[in-house]
Amino acid sequence: MSDNSPESPLLILKIISAELTKHVHEKFGQMDPYCTVEWIGPATEDSAETEDREVYSRTRTAWDAGKHPVWNHICVGHRYASTAGTDGGASEESVVLHVYEDDGHSSDLIGSTEKMSVTDLLPDKGVSQGRVIELSLFSKKEEDMGKVCIQVLLFSPESSECHEEAYGRVEAEMFEGPVDRIGVSGGTAPFFSLILSEEYRKDSKSAKYYIGKDLSRAIDELEFYEKIVTTKASRSEFFEPLLNFTFEYKGILTTQERKNDIASGEDLELLVLRNLYDGKKSLRLLDIKMGEATSAKNWQGKSALRSRKQKVVDTQTNSKREGFRLEGFESMPETLKSRDPLLDTTKTIQNKNNEKKARRMQLQSLKAQDIFMHFLDLHVEEFPEQEDQMQRSEYLEMLFHEFVVQLTKLFVSCQDLPVPQMWIGSSIALGFDSGHLPSRGEAAQEDIRTSVLVKIFDWGRSEFNTMATYTALSPEDQKRRNKYWNFYKKGIATLAFNAAQEYDNRFGTTKWEEIEIKIMDFDALTTSDFLGGVTIPVEETPETTLKLGKKSTFTYSMSWHPLDDSRLAGVWKVRIIKASSLPNKDGLFGCSDPYCILTATAEEANGKLKQFKQFTTVKPNILHPVWNEEFELPVSSATHGYLHDALAGELDLSEEDCNFNNLNDIFGCNDNQFGYSTRRSSFMSSDASVRGSQRWSTAS
Numbered sequence: 001m002s003d004n005s006p007e008s009p010l011l012i013l014k015i016i017s018a019e020l021t022k023h024v025h026e027k028f029g030q031m032d033p034y035c036t037v038e039w040i041g042p043a044t045e046d047s048a049e050t051e052d053r054e055v056y057s058r059t060r061t062a063w064d065a066g067k068h069p070v071w072n073h074i075c076v077g078h079r080y081a082s083t084a085g086t087d088g089g090a091s092e093e094s095v096v097l098h099v100y101e102d103d104g105h106s107s108d109l110i111g112s113t114e115k116m117s118v119t120d121l122l123p124d125k126g127v128s129q130g131r132v133i134e135l136s137l138f139s140k141k142e143e144d145m146g147k148v149c150i151q152v153l154l155f156s157p158e159s160s161e162c163h164e165e166a167y168g169r170v171e172a173e174m175f176e177g178p179v180d181r182i183g184v185s186g187g188t189a190p191f192f193s194l195i196l197s198e199e200y201r202k203d204s205k206s207a208k209y210y211i212g213k214d215l216s217r218a219i220d221e222l223e224f225y226e227k228i229v230t231t232k233a234s235r236s237e238f239f240e241p242l243l244n245f246t247f248e249y250k251g252i253l254t255t256q257e258r259k260n261d262i263a264s265g266e267d268l269e270l271l272v273l274r275n276l277y278d279g280k281k282s283l284r285l286l287d288i289k290m291g292e293a294t295s296a297k298n299w300q301g302k303s304a305l306r307s308r309k310q311k312v313v314d315t316q317t318n319s320k321r322e323g324f325r326l327e328g329f330e331s332m333p334e335t336l337k338s339r340d341p342l343l344d345t346t347k348t349i350q351n352k353n354n355e356k357k358a359r360r361m362q363l364q365s366l367k368a369q370d371i372f373m374h375f376l377d378l379h380v381e382e383f384p385e386q387e388d389q390m391q392r393s394e395y396l397e398m399l400f401h402e403f404v405v406q407l408t409k410l411f412v413s414c415q416d417l418p419v420p421q422m423w424i425g426s427s428i429a430l431g432f433d434s435g436h437l438p439s440r441g442e443a444a445q446e447d448i449r450t451s452v453l454v455k456i457f458d459w460g461r462s463e464f465n466t467m468a469t470y471t472a473l474s475p476e477d478q479k480r481r482n483k484y485w486n487f488y489k490k491g492i493a494t495l496a497f498n499a500a501q502e503y504d505n506r507f508g509t510t511k512w513e514e515i516e517i518k519i520m521d522f523d524a525l526t527t528s529d530f531l532g533g534v535t536i537p538v539e540e541t542p543e544t545t546l547k548l549g550k551k552s553t554f555t556y557s558m559s560w561h562p563l564d565d566s567r568l569a570g571v572w573k574v575r576i577i578k579a580s581s582l583p584n585k586d587g588l589f590g591c592s593d594p595y596c597i598l599t600a601t602a603e604e605a606n607g608k609l610k611q612f613k614q615f616t617t618v619k620p621n622i623l624h625p626v627w628n629e630e631f632e633l634p635v636s637s638a639t640h641g642y643l644h645d646a647l648a649g650e651l652d653l654s655e656e657d658c659n660f661n662n663l664n665d666i667f668g669c670n671d672n673q674f675g676y677s678t679r680r681s682s683f684m685s686s687d688a689s690v691r692g693s694q695r696w697s698t699a700s
Helices: 219-233 304-316 318-322 352-364 368-375 392-416 442-451 467-471 475-507 643-648 660-666
Strands: 010-020 033-040 053-058 070-074 094-102 107-112 132-138 144-155 180-185 189-193 210-214 249-259 262-274 283-290 324-330 427-433 453-457 514-521 529-537 541-548 552-562 568-580 594-603 609-615 626-636
Touching (some): 010 033, 010 094, 010 132, 010 467, 033 070, 070 392, 094 132, 094 144, 107 132, 107 144, 180 249, 210 249, 219 262, 283 368, 283 475, 318 324, 318 475, 324 368, 324 475, 368 475, 368 609, 392 427, 392 442, 392 475, 392 568, 392 643, 475 609, 475 626, 475 660, 514 552, 514 568, 529 541, 568 594
Antiparallel strands (some): 010 070, 010 144, 033 053, 094 107, 132 144, 180 189, 189 210, 249 262, 283 427, 427 453, 514 594, 541 552, 552 568, 594 609
8 A cells, every 4th residue: 555654745635526427226316426536556566466455535425416416525635655666667556436326225336437547646746736637437338427527636744744833922022011801701711901012013903903811721722823823834725714714813922910000920821812802893793603512522621421411502502403503692782682581580590690591591592593683683773973874784784795705715615624623612703893884985895894703713622633633643533533523514514504595585685575573472481472463565654553453553664765876775664663552471470571573575586585584672571562673674786686796706606506595505505404414324524515616726
C-alpha cells in the first residue's frame, strides 16, 4: 500500500457528481445512486500482477436523484507516494470509482471507471486547486453508462502541518490600565473593558475595538485560538474561508483589575478578542449552539454522567429537531420579553433565578422560524426621527439579506473543508445594531452590510484539526470526528436553509393578499388558547372595528406607504389597535393574557404560498387589551425578490432554483422536522449537497 509516514503528501479526492445515460435497476421511481472509491496500491516486486486493493470511501446515497446525482463528497485524506519499479520506472498507485444503485437492502453496480493512475490526477505541488476531471463509466458489459466528475488536491507535509509556537503576548502599553469588569457571558467567564492607547488607534480602530476575557475561565480556548492564528498565517485556501468567521484574536494581555478606583495589585491575564459591541448603539445578539449532540462521553473532561444529562437537554430542545438551539438572546424585543415563562406560576416561584432558568428553556425550544421572527422584530422599538431615514422594513430587508449571504458562505465553507472537526458545544453569533434606523444611500447600505455579525465561537470543548493532526488519528477516532462534524454541518445547513426561506417569505413578494389575525391567550406552561380571529384583505382601511362573535370586537387600520430609490416598492402599515370583551380562558384564577398573531399571505404565479408571521406583545390579565402596535408588510420592488442575489455568490443558481423545493435540494434539507433526510440511513457521510458549487474548480 502507499507510504503512510507523515512525510508522504496527503491526497484529497472530491467526488462532485455524475451524469448517467441510463435508468437501470430501479423498477419504481428514480434511481438512488452512490459512489465508492477503490484505492489500488502498487504492484509488488514478487509479482507484477499482485495489487493491494482497498475501498476507502463512499458517498452518501443521493435519494431519488435519478440520472443526475450530486454528492460533493470529500474523501478522507490518503497518504500517497509512488514507488520505483524494478525496471527503473515507477509502479504507481491507482484509483477506480464505482457507481451503484442503492435499493435499501442491497446494491447493484451501474458502472465503473477504468483504473487511472493517481499521478495523472494530481494537481501542482503544494496545496492547490486540482482540475475538474470527467471519468467515463462502463457497465460489466462495457456499455457506456455516463460520466462521474471528480477533483483532486495534494497537501504537501510542510503545507498541511500547523507548527506549534509560543502563545502570543500583547504588550501592556497597548491598553490603558487598570481594567474594569463588565459582566459575565452565559456562564462563568467574566469580561473586561479594554481601552486602546492613543498610539494604537490606527487603521480606523476605535478605543473599544477589543474586549478581554478572563483567561483563568477560558484556558480551554487558548490553544484553539492559537492554532487559528498559525493556520491563518499559513494562508490555507481551504481553512481560510471558514476561519474568517472566527473572532479576531490578538493574544494574551497581562494587566490588573480596577477595584475601589485603584489597581488591585494582582496580575490578571486576559484573552484579547474583538469587541462585538464596538460601534453599536444597541447590539441585538443571538447565541446559537450548534449540533444535534452538544456533548460526548469522556470528551475534554466531560464525564459519562454529565454527558447523559446534556443528552437529555439535546433531545428536549430544538437541537434534536433542527440541529441547533438558541442559548442566549441579548437585547430581545418587547414581543419576546412579554412572553413571561413564569406568568402562570405562583409568586413563590417567581424569582430571578427561576425566571432565568425558565427563560433559557423557552429560548432553547424555539424553532428557526420563530428565532428569526423575534430576532428581526423592531415594530415596538422607538427611534429618533432624522432626515431621509429608512423605514424599519428597508433596514431589516438589507440586514436579513446579508445574514443569508453570510450564512450561505459559512455553509459552503464547512462543506468544502476537507478536514473533519470536533467542535462540540460551539456556537454561532448572529448580531446587528437594533438601536437606530440609518439614512438611505449607497454608503449607508455598505455600512449596514459590514455591520452584520456572523461569527463562530465558544471553543471550550472543541478540537482544531489540521490535515496533519487528523490523519495521525486512529480509524476509530477519525470516525468519531466525522460523526460530530456531520452533526455540525447539518446544523449549519438547516440554519442557512431556514434563513433563506424566511427571508423569501418576508421580503420576496410583490403583492400581499390577506392577513389572518388570531387573538390568543398566552399560556406559559401549556398551549395558548384561541380567543377569536378574523381574516382581512390587504387594502387601505381607516380605523375599523370588527365583531368576533357575539360580544368580542377587534379594531385595526391599514395604509400604504410607497418608497422611492429603495429595494422595496413600499410597505403596508397595519396598526393593531385594541380588542374588547374577549373570553376569559383562565377561569377563576384571573383573566386571559391576550396577544395577536398576524399571518400575511401572498400567492405567487407558480401557485406557491408565501406566509409571513408576526406577534404583538402579550397583555397580561386583561379582557380589553389595547396594543396600538404598528406592523409593516414589505413589498419587493423586484419581481422575484432578491433571494437569488443572496445565494448566487456562493451557489451556481438560476432564479427558478430559488423556490422552497429547490432550497431543500441546495442545502440538503427537506420539509421534515430535521433538516436532513432521515428516510434511509447512508453508510458514511450525510453531507449536504452544494448544488452546482465547485469552489475547488478551475477551468479544465
